[in-house]
Amino acid sequence: MDESHSELAWLRTLLHSMEDALFVHDLDGRILECNNAACARMGYTREELLRMRTHDFDAPEFAAGFQERLSEQLAKKRYRCEGVHLAKDGTPIHVDIHTTMIDFLGQPAVLAVMRDITDRKRAETERETLRTRVLQAEKLESLGVMAGGIAHDFNNLLMGVLGNASIAMLDVPEDSRVKRCLEQIESAAQRAANLSQQMLAYSGRATFTFKRLDLRHLVQKAAPSLAASIGKHHRIEYRLDGDASIHADESQLRQVLSGLVANASEAYGDNEGVITVSLRVEHIDHDMLAARHIVGTLTDGTHAVIEVSDSGCGMDERLIERIFDPFFTTKFTGRGLGLAAVIGIVRGHRGAISVSSAVGKGSTFRVYLPAAVSKAVEAATAPRKSAPSADGAVLVVDDEEAVINVSKHGLERAGYTVFTASSGKEAIDLFGAHADEVGLVILDMTMPRMSGEETFRALKAVRDDVRVVVSSGYSRADAALRFDSDQIEDFLQKPYRARELVALVSRIFQRPAPVEASRSTDFQI
Structure with a gap:
């Protein structure tokens, strides 16, 4: 008898020294025995647990599967699963459960060892959340690049529609049916330009003035x-x-x-x-x-x-x-x-x-x-005021023929001398021959072979004080990444009307804009 009591005491010591929660329950789930770790983890006393069934503290979705798990347990004798328990205060506890069929005091029972894996599950959730965010960011980035590229090309195409419509409207009588048709064309092109601006906004390249x-x-x-x-x-x-x-x-x-x-x-x-x-x-x-x-x-x-x-x-x-x-x-x-x-x-x-x-x-x-923590600073690409100077010729540099035609027609109609170039190399050669005549350069930011930045540096090498307006189907924010704000006069968003270009050039040359140009309105969203 003494040996039996000694063995039982040793088993209880072993049982209560375990860090994992241990339960013995019958085939109805009624708890027959538990260790100290089970009491500490669940927040119940031993007496309270011995009056409960295991599914009393199972989370609802886990409790619903008790009979199915028990059937598999009886068939296999050993079983393993993961589940969620609810502590006495309602705190969810994720557990890894190992069970074995045993004989307990003459009746069939289940020995369940439950390891707390809440920290592991939390870490897995955080990793999955991070992975989802990375995938979402990559998706947004790739779609943004595509949207920005489409918006850029779309804006260049709209230059031919919006620009030529604005020029044609200047040559027809106010009461002409053609004038009304041209107004509808201009209005539709403007709506298309607004949609293009939305694509730039999605790509994170919209024009911002902070x-x-x-x-x-x-x-x-x-x-x-x-x-x-x-x-x-x-x-x-x-x-x-x-x-x-x-x-x-x-x-x-x-x-x-x-x-x-x-x-x-x-x-x-x-x-x-x-x-x-x-x-x-x-x-x-x-x-x-x-x-x-x-x-x-x-x-x-x-x-x-x-x-x-x-x-x-x-x-x-x-x-x-x-x-x-x-x-x-x-x-x-x-x-x-x-x-x-x-x-x-x-x-x-x-x-x-x-x-x-x-x-x-x-x-x-x-x-x-x-949240703002300091006084606002001006936007990096805010236009700077030009020093008063005499008029000069305008050099328009763009690889799109429609842009060159609209710009040349509009500026010449306003009385300006205009040189045009369809590439960076042509612009440098032309500027080298007429450096003393050119007062302003309208420079496309993205051109094949020789980019806008490379052309800009080459123009500055010929004459450091040359004034440059950067133009693009991309946004002012993109220009800010490529050009220092104190080196350029302004940014001109495509598509633009001829009168908007004339108004900008007139402001830089500090002379009143023609009546047509003074009617310019900002159509950006």
Whole structure:
């Protein structure tokens, strides 16, 4: 008897010294024995556990499979699986379970050893989240490069349409039917140019003019136009608790707000609904980043958060994965880039977007933008004022014939002498022969063989004080990466009308623009 008691005491010591939780339960799941580690992990006393069944603390989805696991256990005698338990305080615990059929005090029972793998599961989730974000970033980058390239080529093509239409309109009477047709052509080309700008926005290459903005003031200013853009059965509630300043482009951020609010309105359809627009300041750290579905790149630190939420139709995971794809829509009437342009603008501001949604419950979009920590500086590519000087000839350098024709016609009509070159080499040769005559160069940023930057350096080598306006189907932001702002006069976004070019040249030469040019308006979004 003493030997038997000694052996039993030794077994209990062994049982309670284990770090893994150990349970013995019958075929109904009723707990017959447990060790100290099981009590400590689950938060119950031994007496409480001995009155429970194992599926009492299984997570619901895991408890549902008890009978299936037991059947496999009885067939194989040994079994292994992973599951989730809920501690007494509700904390989920991921476990790796090894079970063996045993005889316990004369009845068949299951010996279950449960190892806590919560930290491992958390690490796996973080790795998967990181992998998903990397894949998303690569997808956005590749689509962005493609969208930027298409926008550039598209803008060059539009130069022939928009530019020639604007010139032709100057040569026909105001009451002419041809004039009305040309106006419609110009209007359609302008809409196409706006779509091209959306593609640049998606690629993160939109034209941004950064300045310090009070985010609350920006939202308040945008409120009337936002109210006009939603369905008649919808209304917007504002919760502007945050007091944040950011460095941003005001018009582009208004487009972000407009896109998110329009998306929320469409989620309600013809039903009544409330759209909530909130502002706050939030400190982002690594743990918060790992827990959220974020598109874009964020760093630790203080961020202004714009939140737009609705309780409309909501989305499943499959839709969430695609909502930022260009031209993706769930609406028959959808067109344009929509949320794709929104994410492009946000990325261009070094921010990110998180999305949470459930079918039938609504969606919440959160835009994270780095909070301003210092006084705003002027945009790197802001135009600089030219010193007063006499007029001179204008050298237009572009590999697109349509661009050269529109520019030459418009400038000559305004009284300027114009030289044209279709390549960097031709421009250098021409400038070398007329260096004293040329007062300004309109230089295409991307040309084959000899790039805009190489041509620019060669022109400066001939005459250091030559004034240059860089032009491109890409954006001002791209020009900022290639040219120092103090070396160029300005940036001219393609496609442009002849009168817009004339107005720019007249400003640089500091003389009044012709009447036609003075009617120029900015058509950029």
